[in-house]
Amino acid sequence: xxxxxxxxxxxxxxxxxxxxxxxxxxxxxxxxxxxxxxxxxxxxxxxxxxxxxxxxxxxxxxxxxxxxxxxxxxxxxxxxxxxxxxxxxxxxxxxxxxxxxxxxxxxxxxxxxxxxxxxxxxxxxxxxxxxxxxxxxxxxxxxxxxxxxxxxxxxxxxxxxxxxxxxxxxxxxxxxxxxxxxxxxxxxxxxxxxxxxxxxxxxxxxxxxxxxxxxxxxxxxxxxxxxxxxxxxxxxxxxxxxxxxxxxxxxxxxxxxxxxxxxxxx
Amino acid sequence: xxxxxxxxxxxxxxxxxxxxxxxxxxxxxxxxxxxxxxxxxxxxxxxxxxxxxxxxxxxxxxxxxxxxxxxxxxxxxxxxxxxxxxxxxxxxxxxxxxxxxxxxxxxxxxxxxxxxxxxxxxxxxxxxxxxxxxxxxxxxxxxxxxxxxxxxxxxxxxxxxxxxxxxxxxxxxxxxxxxxxxxxxxxxxxxxxxxxxxxxxxxxxxxxxxxxxxxxxxxxxxxxxxxxxxxxxxxxxxxxxxxxxxxxxxxxxxxxxxxxxxxxxxxxxxxxxxxxxx
Amino acid sequence: xxxxxxxxxxxxxxxxxxxxxxxxxxxxxxxxxxxxxxxxxxxxxxxxxxxxxxxxxxxxxxxxxxxxxxxxxxxxxxxxxxxxxxxxxxxxxxxxxxxxxxxxxxxxxxxxxxxxxxxxxxxxxxxxxxxxxxxxxxxxxxxxxxxxxxxxxxxxxxxxxxxxxxxxxxxxxxxxxxxxxxxxxxxxxxxxxxxxxxxxxxxxxxxxxxxxxxxxxxxxxxxxxxxxxxxxxxxxxxxxxxxxxxxxxxxxxxxxxxxxxxxxxxxxxxxxxxxxxxxxxxxxx
Numbered sequence: 001x002x003x004x005x006x007x008x009x010x011x012x013x014x015x016x017x018x019x020x021x022x023x024x025x026x027x028x029x030x031x032x033x034x035x036x037x038x039x040x041x042x043x044x045x046x047x048x049x050x051x052x053x054x055x056x057x058x059x060x061x062x063x064x065x066x067x068x069x070x071x072x073x074x075x076x077x078x079x080x081x082x083x084x085x086x087x088x089x090x091x092x093x094x095x096x097x098x099x100x101x102x103x104x105x106x107x108x109x110x111x112x113x114x115x116x117x118x119x120x121x122x123x124x125x126x127x128x129x130x131x132x133x134x135x136x137x138x139x140x141x142x143x144x145x146x147x148x149x150x151x152x153x154x155x156x157x158x159x160x161x162x163x164x165x166x167x168x169x170x171x172x173x174x175x176x177x178x179x180x181x182x183x184x185x186x187x188x189x190x191x192x193x194x195x196x197x198x199x200x201x202x203x204x205x206x207x208x209x210x211x212x213x214x215x216x217x218x219x220x221x222x223x224x225x226x227x228x229x230x231x232x233x234x235x236x237x238x239x240x241x242x243x244x245x246x247x248x249x250x251x252x253x254x255x256x257x258x259x260x261x262x263x264x265x266x
Numbered sequence: 267x268x269x270x271x272x273x274x275x276x277x278x279x280x281x282x283x284x285x286x287x288x289x290x291x292x293x294x295x296x297x298x299x300x301x302x303x304x305x306x307x308x309x310x311x312x313x314x315x316x317x318x319x320x321x322x323x324x325x326x327x328x329x330x331x332x333x334x335x336x337x338x339x340x341x342x343x344x345x346x347x348x349x350x351x352x353x354x355x356x357x358x359x360x361x362x363x364x365x366x367x368x369x370x371x372x373x374x375x376x377x378x379x380x381x382x383x384x385x386x387x388x389x390x391x392x393x394x395x396x397x398x399x400x401x402x403x404x405x406x407x408x409x410x411x412x413x414x415x416x417x418x419x420x421x422x423x424x425x426x427x428x429x430x431x432x433x434x435x436x437x438x439x440x441x442x443x444x445x446x447x448x449x450x451x452x453x454x455x456x457x458x459x460x461x462x463x464x465x466x467x468x469x470x471x472x473x474x475x476x477x478x479x480x481x482x483x484x485x486x487x488x489x490x491x492x493x494x495x496x497x498x499x500x501x502x503x504x505x506x507x508x509x510x511x512x513x514x515x516x517x518x519x520x521x522x523x524x525x526x527x528x529x530x531x532x533x534x535x536x537x538x539x540x541x542x543x544x
Numbered sequence: 545x546x547x548x549x550x551x552x553x554x555x556x557x558x559x560x561x562x563x564x565x566x567x568x569x570x571x572x573x574x575x576x577x578x579x580x581x582x583x584x585x586x587x588x589x590x591x592x593x594x595x596x597x598x599x600x601x602x603x604x605x606x607x608x609x610x611x612x613x614x615x616x617x618x619x620x621x622x623x624x625x626x627x628x629x630x631x632x633x634x635x636x637x638x639x640x641x642x643x644x645x646x647x648x649x650x651x652x653x654x655x656x657x658x659x660x661x662x663x664x665x666x667x668x669x670x671x672x673x674x675x676x677x678x679x680x681x682x683x684x685x686x687x688x689x690x691x692x693x694x695x696x697x698x699x700x701x702x703x704x705x706x707x708x709x710x711x712x713x714x715x716x717x718x719x720x721x722x723x724x725x726x727x728x729x730x731x732x733x734x735x736x737x738x739x740x741x742x743x744x745x746x747x748x749x750x751x752x753x754x755x756x757x758x759x760x761x762x763x764x765x766x767x768x769x770x771x772x773x774x775x776x777x778x779x780x781x782x783x784x785x786x787x788x789x790x791x792x793x794x795x796x797x798x799x800x801x802x803x804x805x806x807x808x809x810x811x812x813x814x815x816x817x818x819x820x821x822x823x824x825x826x827x828x829x
Contacts, residue, residue, distance in 0.1 A: 028485065030493070032399070035507070042320045042484075058483040058493055060399065061503075065789035075398050143679050148764075149597065150789030172679055172775050173764035175785060178508035179665075186670055187679065275725035279636055285628035286641075290648045292692055296655060296663055347562050354559035358552060368563055370813065375566055377746070377809045379753030379780045382802040385787055386569050389576075389795070410569060413562060443551045471656035473756045474784040502658045502756065518659055525654045 028056035033067020033080030064152025082152030102196030115207030127168030145192035156227035197261035304519025328486035332494030340408035348416030375414035384475025404480025412465035423457025577799035617687025626698025653696035661760030678773030681763030705739020
């Protein structure tokens with residue numbers, strides 16, 4: 001019986017061998033990083049694959065900082081990032097901007113407030129406002145929803161709104177744009193932030209400092225909260241990766257991104 | 267107010283039945299919720315198509331393959347290694363302080379949160395050994411995760427085999443190995459099988475550890491060194507990011523049916539095995 | 545015989561590699577995590593609720609309280625329903641109903657944690673938010689979801705414990721005129737007590753270790769929860785949320801959290817072992 005068992009195991013191992021022996025010449029380009037950039041990178045990857053059948057691109061999430069880490073430790077060819085690089089990151093890595101994205105501050109559709117100043121948004125997220133009525137809204141407790149610390153979206157928000165002020169420690173933390181939106185959709189007192197391109201119609205995006213949250217305003221530079229979508233590389237990327245970056249920056253690639261509500265690279 | 271024992275019993279038993287009914291009710295609710303929404307999505311096309319637009323359209327074929335690679339390899343590695351280790355600990359070593367320590371250690375590791383295995387796998391397999399985000403990293407991480415469980419359940423099953431079986435076998439002139447394979451293992455098979463089924467269930471449901479080691483690529487993995495996505499991770503991503511609820515339900519339905527299928531097949535195989543023994 | 549000796553050698557190699565590998569993991573976790581605990585100071589690490597990795601502040605008190613609160617809540621549900629089902633299955637169940645209840649519980653065990661988390665988000669969280677208040681993402685939601693998840697573990701081990709009680713105990717008690725419930729709770733449960741305690745402890749271990757479902761329904765707030773309706777973050781969720789991007793000291797702090805979890809599981813297992821050993825002694829007596 002053990003003989004049969006051993007034979008079976010050996011057979012299984014042999015069966016897997018051809019899988020392991022695949023040549024490395026057609027290794028797919030690997031992108032790791034921002035969950036905000038991910039859907040757009042996926043779109044580019046699909047179109048790229050459609051045009052050049054044998055070239056494949058892998059797009060994975062994990063968060064902007066995870067992407068930088070993956071790039072630094074050699075796991076990824078390109079790190080995707082939805083915020084500017086920090087000083088120590090920029091020292092060793094090279095960012096390439098492929099698009100700009102607005103950062104929307106979102107509230108429940110039933111929330112009577114339509115716009116806020118950046119100062120007020122900061123106070124909301126630092127825990128200084130306990131109830132919406134303090135800002136002229138309804139009598140509902142404020143529930144701030146933020147992203148996890150490694151998120152580029154969160155970093156961009158901290159950079160653009162919070163500055164040196166700490167985010168309230170009792171804020172709820174969610175790990176994706178989708179779950180932030182879902183929470184805000186269902187909770188009348190909720191306020192959160194997310195990628196402008198992904199807002200949709202189930203939640204309300206606020207005017208910030210009087211400017212409407214549209215891609216037109218982001219392009220014009222009037223909307224105060226925007227962040228770059230970056231492809232980050234270390235030194236000279238492998239040719240396959242460079243080819244994909246070139247595609248993203250090409251007129252076709254840029255048209256694809258603009259069609260999804262992003263602003264072209266500047 | 268003191269009730270007569272008969273009354274107390276009636277109340278308590280009624281209460282207990284409410285608990286039991288609630289438990290079954292929760293299961294029915296969850297199963298119905300997912301399967302009613304999900305099974306209609308599971309067409310042949312859904313199972314054989316590639317995902318498009320991050321999973322908003324298309325099917326889940328590469329993800330099924332990814333799940334088979336990661337989970338299948340994990341159990342394929344952990345099961346024989348675990349059973350052999352259990353055999354070694356019970357039949358080939360003497361009971362002592364060392365085996366007690368090993369047993370306690372295995373028990374602890376069986377109870378350690380899977381995320382810690384994920385953390386280890388990420389740092390060790392993906393980064394240090396340079397395997398990158400790959401099905402191999404994921405499978406090895408998962409196999410380490412379920413190994414302690416398989417060792418312990420197999421060990422318990424083997425120790426439950428009566429000593430008389432072994433004595434009779436020796437009495438008939440068998441070698442130790444013959445006694446182990448033909449007598450002890452045969453008899454302990456149901457217990458060992460349960461452990462392996464548990465291991466499969468745990469690997470297939472694992473999400474966080476898999477994301478960090480096998481990655482979440484949507485393409486069809488062509489080798490063990492390719493990143494790939496598993497069903498549980500795909501369901502999580504689709505539902506959390508709000509990409510496509512209908513596809514999310516479809517994925518969950520496939521996952522639940524697969525787990526059900528594995529459990530049923532395992533029990534059927536077990537019953538046949540016991541039946542054959544006579 | 546030579547063949548036996550070769551087999552013995554082969555088995556030894558495999559077994560020692562397996563054990564060695566598992567020992568390696570343990571050593572790795574402690575090697576990465578302990579230096580950070582020493583550096584930050586065990587007191588500060590365990591008792592400070594300031595978790596600001598970017599500023600070098602690593603205090604996991606809020607998460608320890610979070611894990612404890614969520615586990616305690618889960619055990620209330622898991623123990624009550626789990627033990628209840630075990631009692632029904634072993635003492636009060638006609639064959640037909642057992643055929644429905646037992647597979648149902650086994651199926652519950654097979655549902656993936658992400659599906660439980662999903663059901664929690666879609667059904668439970670809005671319910672709590674609208675009818676009980678708070679954000680919905682809460683200790684309560686996590687406890688309910690986890691309770692259902694550990695229920696099968698508690699049930700199956702309790703069933704084993706109850707079935708191990710000699711039939712003579714049951715028959716003797718009934719013969720003396722006790723009702724079935726009196727017999728159950730004064731004789732059977734008492735005799736199976738250590739097995740049932742072991743079931744609870746193992747259930748606790750499972751609750752402490754759950755990650756995905758909790759991330760989805762707990763709210764992941766970085767502060768100590770002050771009510772069951774407050775959001776909460778557990779030790780495991782913290783690791784999962786930050787694992788992908790943590791580097792350097794931050795990553796070591798996550799391993800240090802792993803050390804704390806390891807110790808918690810070790811303590812739980814040691815207690816379970818002690819409790820079942822006493823059962824062994826009593827049974828032998």
